[in-house]
Amino acid sequence: xxxxxxxxxxxxxxxxxxxxxxxxxxxxxxxxxxxxxxxxxxxxxxxxxxxxxxxxxxxxxxxxxxxxxxxxxxxxxxxxxxxxxxxxxxxxxxxxxxxxxxxxxxxxxxxxxxxxxxxxxxxxxxxxxxxxxxxxxxxxxxxxxxxxxxxxxxxxxxxxxxxxxxxxxxxxxxxxxxxxxxxxxxxxxxxxxxxxxxxxxxxx
Amino acid sequence: xxxxxxxxxxxxxxxxxxxxxxxxxxxxxxxxxxxxxxxxxxxxxxxxxxxxxxxxxxxxxxxxxxxxxxxxxxxxxxxxxxxxxxxxxxxxxxxxxxxxxxxxxxxxxxxxxxxxxxxxxxxxxxxxxxxxxxxxxxxxxxxxxxxxxxxxxxxxxxxxxxxxxxxxxxxxxxxxxxxxxxxxxxxxxxxxxxxxxxxxxxxxxxxxxxxxxxxxxxxxxxxxxxxxxxxxxxxxxxxxxxxxx
Ligand SMILES: [Fe+2]
Numbered sequence: 001x002x003x004x005x006x007x008x009x010x011x012x013x014x015x016x017x018x019x020x021x022x023x024x025x026x027x028x029x030x031x032x033x034x035x036x037x038x039x040x041x042x043x044x045x046x047x048x049x050x051x052x053x054x055x056x057x058x059x060x061x062x063x064x065x066x067x068x069x070x071x072x073x074x075x076x077x078x079x080x081x082x083x084x085x086x087x088x089x090x091x092x093x094x095x096x097x098x099x100x101x102x103x104x105x106x107x108x109x110x111x112x113x114x115x116x117x118x119x120x121x122x123x124x125x126x127x128x129x130x131x132x133x134x135x136x137x138x139x140x141x142x143x144x145x146x147x148x149x150x151x152x153x154x155x156x157x158x159x160x161x162x163x164x165x166x167x168x169x170x171x172x173x174x175x176x177x178x179x180x181x182x183x184x185x186x187x188x189x190x191x192x193x194x195x196x197x198x199x200x201x202x203x204x
Numbered sequence: 205x206x207x208x209x210x211x212x213x214x215x216x217x218x219x220x221x222x223x224x225x226x227x228x229x230x231x232x233x234x235x236x237x238x239x240x241x242x243x244x245x246x247x248x249x250x251x252x253x254x255x256x257x258x259x260x261x262x263x264x265x266x267x268x269x270x271x272x273x274x275x276x277x278x279x280x281x282x283x284x285x286x287x288x289x290x291x292x293x294x295x296x297x298x299x300x301x302x303x304x305x306x307x308x309x310x311x312x313x314x315x316x317x318x319x320x321x322x323x324x325x326x327x328x329x330x331x332x333x334x335x336x337x338x339x340x341x342x343x344x345x346x347x348x349x350x351x352x353x354x355x356x357x358x359x360x361x362x363x364x365x366x367x368x369x370x371x372x373x374x375x376x377x378x379x380x381x382x383x384x385x386x387x388x389x390x391x392x393x394x395x396x397x398x399x400x401x402x403x404x405x406x407x408x409x410x411x412x413x414x415x416x417x418x419x420x421x422x423x424x425x426x427x428x429x430x431x432x433x434x435x436x437x438x439x440x441x442x443x444x445x446x447x448x449x
Contacts, residue, residue: 008294008433012407013222014384015230015398016369019317023307023369026333029317033272033331034263061235068319074250074377084253085301086375099255106319121249124213134250136380141232143223143401145382149250164245173240193236203217203242204251204378 013144018068020138021103025070028103039072039101042115048093049078050117052185054150057109058137061194065109069139072101073113073150075132080119104139117152123163130158130165137191147202150189153178173200212438213247214378215294223401230397231358251378252437257303259337266335269308269348273331280330282311282349284425287385287413290342291372294436298342302434303373305335306346313354313364322354347425353392365392365399372432379434386412387428 021029025037043051054073058066076082081092083099092098093116102111118131133150151159159165159178168174176199179187191199225237265272270280291299309315309332312324316332330349338344351366367384374380386393386408393399393408402408410433419427 006296007436008292008296009221009406009410010218010294010435011372011381011383011433012402012410013381014369014401014411016371016382017384018319019307019315020369020371020382022315022317022331022333023305023335024371026307026331031273031316031331031333033333034266034335038257038261064235066236072380074254076250082249082253083255085256086253097255123248124246129248129250132250134377136377138382139236141230141236143225143227143230143233143237145380146225146238147251164243168243194239198238198240200240200243201238203219203244204247 015140015143016070016138016145018140020068020070024101025103037101039097039099042097042100042113043095044097045095047078047096047116049119050185052115052117052187054113054115054133054179054187054189056111056189056191058104058111058139058191059193059195060141063195066104066139066193067106067109069104069109069111069137070101071104071111072099072136073115074099074134074136075115075118076121078116078119080121082121120158125163127163128158128161130155130162146193147204148191148199149177149202150179151177152181152187154181168200173198176200213252214376214435214437216244217435221403221407223403227397227401230401233401247376247378252376254373254375254377254379257301257337257373259301262335262337267344267346269330269332269334269346272334274329278329280310280349281327282330282351284347285350286345286347286419286421286425286427287368287430288343288345288416288419288427289413289429289431291338291344291374291432291434292342293374293434297436298338298340299374299434300338300340300342301375302338302342302344303335304338304344304432305333305371306368307333308348308351308368309354311349311352313352324352324354350387353390358397362397363392363395365390365396370432372434374434376435376437381432381434383411383432385430388412388414
């Protein structure tokens with residue numbers, strides 16, 4: 001008999017449903033447990049680099065905010081180092097977790113992250129990527145979590161040289177990946193699941 | 205001479221296997237599904253790294269839903285079960301240190317959530333959430349009560365099969381996954397528009413836990429086995445990256 005490739009199939013995704021908070025942010029859902037919700041704080045002390053906030057709303061195809069959404073972000077510290085077990089390029093900021101998890105507000109849908117401006121990280125071929133944050137969105141009605149990236153609209157030069165941004169087939173959609181500076185250290189990143197402003201989502 | 209093992213990126217997600225964003229029978233997906241093509245790129249450091257969750261994070265009762273929200277001396281109501289299995293990658297390697305978070309309805313099919321309106325009673329001793337971290341071989345277990353099926357607004361008479369939601373964190377953000385575990389033999393599995401988002405019977409089977417009499421605790425709890433597979437990372441002895449990474 002011909003040999004077999006003994007690989008397993010990734011577990012199929014299923015929607016997080018309307019009650020994702022119970023499992024991933026139970027204290028937000030009113031269940032007092034674990035002494036707090038994971039990912040609610042990205043800073044555990046004084047951090048290096050520029051502290052920033054990112055606010056936004058995730059809209060469905062009718063322009064209605066998703067009020068039952070959960071969004072997670074993952075990013076390097078201000079020096080471009082990940083607080084990850086496999087980071088070998090240096091010692092990341094010990095007071096920065098790199099990982100945040102936020103609900104959409106149950107009335108307005110607004111989410112907020114209190115983080116730092118990420119440093120640049122190389123692409124696999126060694127070129128530098130523009131500073132960016134990886135984001136992942138789950139909610140009722142979303143069968144498989146949506147990956148996107150948050151870049152910054154005040155990083156023109158880095159964005160122009162970014163290996164991914166510069167290869168996007170429809171450049172008119174690039175602004176959907178740019179967080180807009182709204183003040184000193186404040187950015188806005190709204191996400192559209194559908195429509196003329198549909199955010200670019202990644203298969204990455 | 206020692207060969208230095210290079211790690212490549214994660215194997216791409218099999219989009220012919222994973223559910224599509226748009227599955228009209230699950231009505232909410234219609235206005236919440238992106239319509240443009242996804243932008244495909246190989247994983248980079250941002251997707252090949254992930255936060256570290258130490259075993260210290262986990263409290264003694266975190267994986268015991270029968271007790272972790274119960275008054276002292278009391279316990280949650282419902283059929284007592286153990287769910288166990290391994291977290292593996294696509295190459296079959298165990299994934300140690302993976303964070304699993306799980307949540308579910310109580311035995312009557314009712315969630316503890318302010319937006320939940322099903323008339324089934326709340327169980328004062330049941331919160332409905334738990335978490336654990338996989339051991340060195342990728343194994344995990346939790347104790348809970350078997351959740352009940354519940355009705356949900358979609359069609360006029362749609363019921364979810366009994367299920368436990370799982371959120372899984374592996375070693376790379378590319379592996380991030382949320383899914384649901386079903387129970388062998390549940391007649392609602394075939395009727396559910398959310399299950400029907402899966403593309404094949406094989407995919408449904410991959411999310412269906414089997415009764416495992418070997419792990420049952422006699423006179424105490426039945427057991428179900430549920431393995432979870434995360435995306436695998438290529439490993440090669442051949443360098444295909446430039447210096448500086
Ligand atoms: Fe559910």
